[in-house]
Amino acid sequence: MFSRLKSGGSIRRFVSALPLLLLLPFLMPHSSSAEGASLPAAETMPSGIRLDELEAYVDHFVEPYINKTTAAASIAVVKNGQIILSKGYGLADIGQQVPAEPGTVFEWGSISKLFVWTSAMQLAEEGKLDLEADIRSYLPDGFLKRLAYPEAITFMDLMNHTAGFEEYMFDMAYTSPGQVQTLEQGLRLAEPKQIYPPGENVAYSNYGNSLAAYIVERISGQPYNEYVNEHILKRLDMKQTEITSVLGSRPDLQARKALGYLSGDPGNFVKGSWNYMSMYPNGGANGTAEDLARFAAAFMPKDGQATPLFDKPETLSTLLSPSRPSDRYMPGIAHGFWEYPGASRTLGHGGNTMAFSSTLQLVPDQHFAVVILTNQSGEAHLVHGLAQALLGSPQIPASDSILPDSSRISEGFIAARRAGQGFMGVYPYLSMLHLSSEAPNRLSVKLAGFEGEYRQIRPYLYERISGDAELGAWPFLHIDMENDRIQRISVYTTDYLPLSGLHSMPLLTAQAAAAGIALLFFLIVPPVSFLAARFRRRSRNGTPGLRRKTLALQWSGLLLAVNNLLLAYRMLSQNERPYSDVQPQLILNSVLAAAGLIALLLIAFELKRRPALPLRSKINLLLSVSLWLILLLLLLVWQFYR
Known part of the structure; x- marks a missing residue:
């Protein structure tokens, strides 16, 4: 999602960098004086970085991401009860060229x-x-x-x-x-x-x-x-x-x-x-x-x-x-605080709104804390990357026992944090957690288009070793086993559960295939049939009444497909909505389904009067009826009416 842009040639690089050079005064970090005395050079952060090198380290870490993956950031660091670093980076308002400062509100x-x-x-x-x-x-x-x-x-x-x-x-x-x-x-x-x-x-x-x-x-x-x-x-x-x-x-x-700001291309x-x-x-x-x-x-x-x-x-x-x-x-979990795997015991919480991302992490044993605020939706490089760099990683002792075989793990899991009813219940199945293993003690993790590699360091405990920054919130995952079956995958903020029999992977695959075929049919065939009926000379031996009823059924399917694709697009583009915002589309589903059922009944009556049909008409009618019923059944199963 956050791939880097490249350009060749010194002239091209100069031209592309010119806007950045003009904005340089606004993009330089803005800092406020720390609330404490000078720092003893020997003191370090949990990761081992010296405190007297903190500001330079943060400046260097932040620089590749400001104006690329986030417009601005505000970072504060606490040691021994004092704020020893407080700086703003980038622009709080790009249009008005307002720089982010320690006093900027996020x-x-x-x-x-x-x-x-x-x-x-x-x-x-x-x-x-x-x-x-x-x-x-x-x-x-x-x-x-x-x-x-x-x-x-x-x-x-x-x-x-x-x-x-x-x-x-x-x-x-x-x-x-x-x-x-x-x-x-x-x-x-x-x-x-x-x-x-x-x-x-x-x-x-x-x-x-x-x-x-x-x-x-x-x-x-x-x-x-x-x-x-x-x-x-x-x-x-x-x-x-x-x-x-x-x-x-x-x-x-x-x-x-x-x-x-919302996610887009870098910059x-x-x-x-x-x-x-x-x-x-x-x-x-x-x-x-x-x-x-x-x-x-x-x-x-x-x-x-x-x-x-x-x-x-x-x-x-x-x-x-x-x-x-x-x-x-x-x-x-510690009474609502989430534990973080730092070099020392770390507690805190992350935060995301429609267009902001943040984290707060504290290390009680070292009286150390870091706050990272950004004005970017889904920002991960600073929120997770810088936090991990300052907090370090735990030293987990090697296991004395033989590590379980990872090759048996090849399944899909659904988040326990999910909608259990209504049409939003389909979305967790579109972003399942997929695990696979192609090497001993290794797991490949795929989630919503992001991938990561994990290695087993203790029985059923896996540590992230590489992958997309968006999985940085999951430095570890743990597999709970019972009777040689996976009961849950524990990650940061939620469990992932095995698929149930009613939603097994083969059944989900079959439903997805059926939905794809039905949607394609109704998005293509009704407009083509309508144009063909309009510009084609009617056959004297045809059945115009049946054609019209079949076309009515097809258009019911087309409008159902369009309505629900639009509904899915709206929810994927912005899921923070009042229910009243989507209720008209759910009501429309019922209206269109009722219209289709009426057309279906009229077709049945028409067939009683005209039992003999040309082969082409039979195929068209069979496909229209069966795929319309499949579409309706899927909408009922996935509760696109509530």
Whole structure:
């Protein structure tokens, strides 16, 4: 996706570089003074890079990507409670040539979730919230209407993303602030169905996090954003942060907010939309990298000092302790923080909105943290690459046992984080995780067009060794085996599960082939038949009534095909939509299907009167009816009517 552009010839290189030379003053990094004293030369980052070389290292690392894979970045580094580096790179607004600075405001995306978990631990410390209690005891009666299992969902399940909720795509984010409702209204509007028993599978849930924030509201008696302002932002002097996605009350922040950009060819940036959310706790925060660095520092107080966030040191220790471990060496979850495989134990969270990407990672043992914010959709080179360069890699001891044979692994897996109903349920099957092995202790991983190579370093634990940067979020994967069968693949933020019998690979392949044939038929044959009927001289022995009815059936199939291809294109190009935006197309599916059924009945009546047909007419009719029924069946199976 982010291939480098090349050009030949010195004159051509000079001409192509001229715009960059003219913009050089704006693309040079902008820095602010660090908040601490000079750095001892002997101190190092977790990866071993010396702190006195940090700024030069970051400048060198960032340079190939600014104005190529991202328009701008803001980077802050914390050591021993002090911000030792804070710099902006590139352009916050390409059109107006506004440089990114330490004071530039970015969208934080899912890093916002950490404020929910911090708030919850504060309430738990006060004895107002039991992390192991049924969350329904904190909610209005009957608030959750789509639960499918009798087991209680605990607050810890919300923290561990194991509540069992499907991924509901609609009404999660909007492109206009006018569409935003209250947190409670957003939760009621976009409640997902529960598709797994609580505690069984890790399926990253935006809804679960916002539901946790609503519980914070209910317990504290304050709107969630007001609670965070009072109990977190003010305590940490985070004056350049707004926890909600709408900045109407903070024009100072809105004036300094970077524009976001969508993915395209390197150096070709398409302006994206700012992010607006009713369920803002899971991804709506706006602020500077320095403010986020202050937040990170609060989880790593100096020895002998207390954090401003909690009254008891054991609360902080509990929050940062593992709450859902996987394999001993596989990163797990720590009360909503995701473990990262750095040289030392690392915790944090990544974030993505429609047009921004970010990460926050902290290393408590070394009192070190890094914040990377970009105004680029799906940016991976800086967000994952620079973070890994600063955090280092773990030293995992070699296994004493014989490593299992990798050659048996050749399957497709579907994300536990997926839509379980409605037409969006088809999309996870279009982007399955495919594993294969062509060498001992090696796995080839393919996902959504990206590829990576992994090597087995301990039984069923695989480390990424090469591949596309977009898989940098998955430095490790772990295979859970039971009775010599794969139960799940554990990766960062979600599990991947084996395909069920109803959705086995042969059946999916057959459905895909049938869909392809039906779509091609109805996209080609009806227009051709219409033109042929219009310009062809009618045969006296023909059956014009049957032709018209057959043509009506074909046009029903054509319009169904076009409507659903357009629906798929719209969702793939931008899946952050209100449900009301696609509902007319789903209603149209029902109307077109009804029209096709009427045509089918009329054809049946016509055939009773005219049983004898020419061979050509029989073939045309047979193909039209059978492929229309196949198309309708597939639309029903994949729920393109709801």
